[in-house]
Amino acid sequence: MATITRNDLANRLRERFGLTTTDSYKLVDIVFNEICESLIHGEEVKFAGFGSFKILTKSQRMGRNPKTGEPAIITARKVAAFRPSNEFRKRVAKK
Numbered sequence: 001m002a003t004i005t006r007n008d009l010a011n012r013l014r015e016r017f018g019l020t021t022t023d024s025y026k027l028v029d030i031v032f033n034e035i036c037e038s039l040i041h042g043e044e045v046k047f048a049g050f051g052s053f054k055i056l057t058k059s060q061r062m063g064r065n066p067k068t069g070e071p072a073i074i075t076a077r078k079v080a081a082f083r084p085s086n087e088f089r090k091r092v093a094k095k
Helices: 006-017 021-040 086-094
Strands: 045-047 051-058 061-064 071-074 077-084
Touching (some): 006 021, 021 045, 077 086
Antiparallel strands (some): 051 077
C-alpha cells in the first residue's frame, strides 16, 4: 500500500494546474494550516463529498500499561477525529 505525502500532493497540483513548485507547496501548506487553525479554534471542518474533521474531548479513564499489564490512568485529552461522508464511504467500498 502506498502513502501519499505532502510532497506528492504538491507535485500533483504542480502537474495538474501548471503551478510552480513553490506555489504548489504553499497551497498545500495553506490548506493544512487552515484546517489546523480552524480545529484549534473549536470549529468543525467539513468537505462536501469527503468528510469532516473535529476535535473530540476524551475524559480520564482507566487503562493498562502494555509492558507490565498494571492498571494506569489515561489522562483527559483532546484528539482530532475524521468522519468520512457517506459518498466517500461508498467510493471506498467499490474499490
